[in-house]
Amino acid sequence: MESIGIGIAGFGTVGSGVYKNLEKNGSLLRERTGASFSVRKVAVKNPGKKREVELPAGVVTPDWRDLVADPEIRVVVELMGGVEEPLQLFREAILAGKIVVTGNKALLAEHGHEIFQLANSKNVPLFYEAAVAGGIPIIQAVRHAFVGNRIESMQGILNGTSNYILTRMQDTGMDFAPALAEAQELGYAEADPALDINGWDAAHKAIILASLAYGKWIPSSQVYVQGIEGVTAYDIRFADMLGYKIKLIASIRAHEDGRIAVRVCPTLIPHEHVLASVSGVFNAIWLRGDVVGESLFYGRGAGQDPTSSSVIADLAQAAAVLGRGGNDRGFAAHDLYGDCLPMAESLSPYYLRLAVEDRPGVLAQIAGILANHDIGIASVMQSQGLIDGKLPLILMLHQARHGKMQEALAEISSLRCVLAEPRLFHVEPTKKV
C-alpha cells in the first residue's frame, strides 16, 4: 500500500476542507483506489494563526518553496489564491517534476498557455477540476466522457453569488443593491464582490472550458464580459412577463468557420429551459456535443466541501498516474477550431429595454433605425404606466450581429425621445453563431 506525500499551499476554506475530508474519507479512498495520502507540509502565510482545523507539529511552513524542495512530496495542491505567487509555484513545481493540483481559475485563465506549455515539455500532469464550478465534474466530463464529441456549445451558470442575487431579485422583486447586501450578510458574497458581480470570475472559468473544448487558450482581452450590476428589478419583471428568466450565462460556442465565441453576460433564458430552474448558489453547465446531444451538469459551484471533493478526485487521478510510473499522455491539447470570433461578429437575439417619451412617433423612429441595420423586431411590449415619468419600451429582437446591434444602439441612444441609457441583454439558446 503506497502512501503518496502531498503538500498543500494555502490553508483557507478549501485547503482546510481538503485536509479534513482526506482524514474523514481516507480509508474509503484507499479501498477504492489503493492509494493513501500523507500531508507532509502545509504552507501558510501566518503560521501562528489559530485555525479551525489543527495541523500536526512540523507540518506548517511559511514558505511554499519548502513543499517544492521536499523530495517526498510528489503532488503539490495549490490553493493560495492570487496569481503571481501561484504562477511562481507552478513554474518551480513543474520543473521539480511534481504534479500540481489547483482550483485557481484566474491563474489558469491568465497564464494557462505558459503553464501547460511548460508542463507538457516536462511531461508533468496538472489537474484543476476545482477551478470550474466547484463540485461539478465538468472538466473530467469534457476531457474523458465527451472525448468523442465536437463540442458545439456550452452555456454555464458558473458564479453562485450572481445567481443567488438574480434568483432573489426574481423571487422577491427586490432590486440589485439589497439583493447583493443580503448575499453578503449570508456569506454568499465577499466584502469585495467585484469579480463575482462584474462577470470576471465566470469569464475565467469560461476560458478554461473553452481551452478544454477547443484546445486553445483565449486571451481574456478577447472575451466579452458584462456583469449583472445593470440588471434591474424592472428587467427581471419584464423578462418574466415575456417568458424568460435572467441569468448570468457564460457562453462558449464554435462558429461554423471554426472560430470560437466566448462571452459572459446577463442573458434571457426561456422558463422551460433546464438552466432557468437553476436557483440560488447552484451552478450548472449545459453542453451540446455533436454525438451526445444535450447534456446538463448541476451542483454546488463553491464552498469548502464541494470544492474539496473535486480536489480529492484530482488527487486520486494523480495517484493513478504515479502508480503507473508518472507518465500520462491523457487528453492532449489540440487545435481544431482556429481563431477567436470577434464579438462584433457574434450573432444573438436580444432583449432591449428603452425608457422613452410617451408620445406618438417614438416607436417608428426606433424601428426605423433597427430596420436600417437589418435588425428584425420579434415583439414589442409597452409597460402600462410610466416609470419615473418615462415610458418603458421593451423590444425582443431577432438574431443580429453584435457589431450591428451596437451601431444601432448608439443611434437609438442619441435620439432625443430616448430618456435613459438603454439596457441590452442577450437571449439564449440561440441557433449557431
Added chain:
Amino acid sequence: MESIGIGIAGFGTVGSGVYKNLEKNGSLLRERTGASFSVRKVAVKNPGKKREVELPAGVVTPDWRDLVADPEIRVVVELMGGVEEPLQLFREAILAGKIVVTGNKALLAEHGHEIFQLANSKNVPLFYEAAVAGGIPIIQAVRHAFVGNRIESMQGILNGTSNYILTRMQDTGMDFAPALAEAQELGYAEADPALDINGWDAAHKAIILASLAYGKWIPSSQVYVQGIEGVTAYDIRFADMLGYKIKLIASIRAHEDGRIAVRVCPTLIPHEHVLASVSGVFNAIWLRGDVVGESLFYGRGAGQDPTSSSVIADLAQAAAVLGRGGNDRGFAAHDLYGDCLPMAESLSPYYLRLAVEDRPGVLAQIAGILANHDIGIASVMQSQGLIDGKLPLILMLHQARHGKMQEALAEISSLRCVLAEPRLFHVEPTKKV
C-alpha cells in the same frame, strides 16, 4: 501513432452508431488521445442483410468467436443484446485477455458478480458507460469524480420510455394506454415495451449504480420493482394538485447501519425539485455525496448517437490502458456497506389513493387502521365529485416502514367501504432511511 484493433459484436442501432461516429470523429479522437481505432471485425446474426451503414468486405462475420480469436483485436465491443450469448462472449474474451466494452445492463445486473470476479482475476478492465443512462457519464462520475465521497443516495430517472409516457400523461391529462400507444408510434417504446414499463430496465441500471457506489452486486430478487402500469390520469392530477409530479424513480440509498436499499417505483417528486423538470425521453440522476453535496446529471438516456458517445469514451479509456501496457488498477471493488436492506424495513413517505363509499365514518375507520400501525397522516384530500360512483380519497402519509405500510394497506383494502384496489406510491426526496 498506434492503431488499436477492435471488434464489434452486434450491429444494430448502437453498433452501427459506434462505427459511424468513429468514422466521423476519428481524427478528433486521434488528436485528443493519440489513439486511433480500426474496426477489424463485426459480428452480425445475418451477414446478408442490407444495412444503413455499409461495412467493408471481409469485416462481417456471423460468429463473435471470430472476434475473440483474432489476435489483432484488443478490444471487443459487445452490443448484441440478450444475456446468455453475451455472457459467453465475456467469459471467452476475458480469458483471451481482451478488454470488453458493453452497454448491456441486463447482463451486468444479472451476472456482474461473476463477470467482474473473472475480469479482476485476469486483470482485464471492463467498461460499460453506455449501460446506464445512455449519453450521461454517470459511471465515470461515480468511479472518478466522486471517488472521495461516501454516496448517501442516488435517485434516477433511468428509463426514457416511461418518462415520456408520464410526461405526456402530465401535460395532456391522457391516460396510460393512449400515452403508451403514442410512444410506440413515435418509436420511443418498442413493440414489446414490458421491460420499460414494468420498471425492470431501470432496475438493472439501479443495480449497476449501486454496485459502483457500494461495491456490491445486489441480487435482482432483492430489488423492489413497481412499474408505471398502475399510474392513472387521476393520480397524476391529484399529485399535481398536491404539488408533485409522478416519475418512475430508481432510488439507491445507504441505510445508517450500512445496508443498501434499492427500489424502482412510481414516486411523487415536488414540483420545485430539479428531477421534476426532467421531461420526455430525457434521463437524469440526482446524487448526494457526503463531501460534494447534491449533484445532478441530465441528458439523453438512449438513442444511437448518445449511446455511441459513451461507447467511444470507453474505447478511449481502453486505449489509454493499452497505451500504458494494459494493466490498470482503476477503482477497485470495495465492501463498505454490508447487506441489502429488506424492502419491509425501508422508510418512505407515501401517497395513498383510495376509492371509498361516500358516507360518514369512512375516514375515521381508515385513520384508525393507520394509527394502529403508527403511520401518521400529513394531509387528506377529498376530490370534488365521485368517480365511477366512488369517492376518491387521497392521503399523504408521513414516513413509514414499507412492511408496516403493507400491513395497514391489507387491512384497509379489506374494509367494506373501500371499493377498489388502493394505489400506493412513494414520495421523494426523503430523509435518510
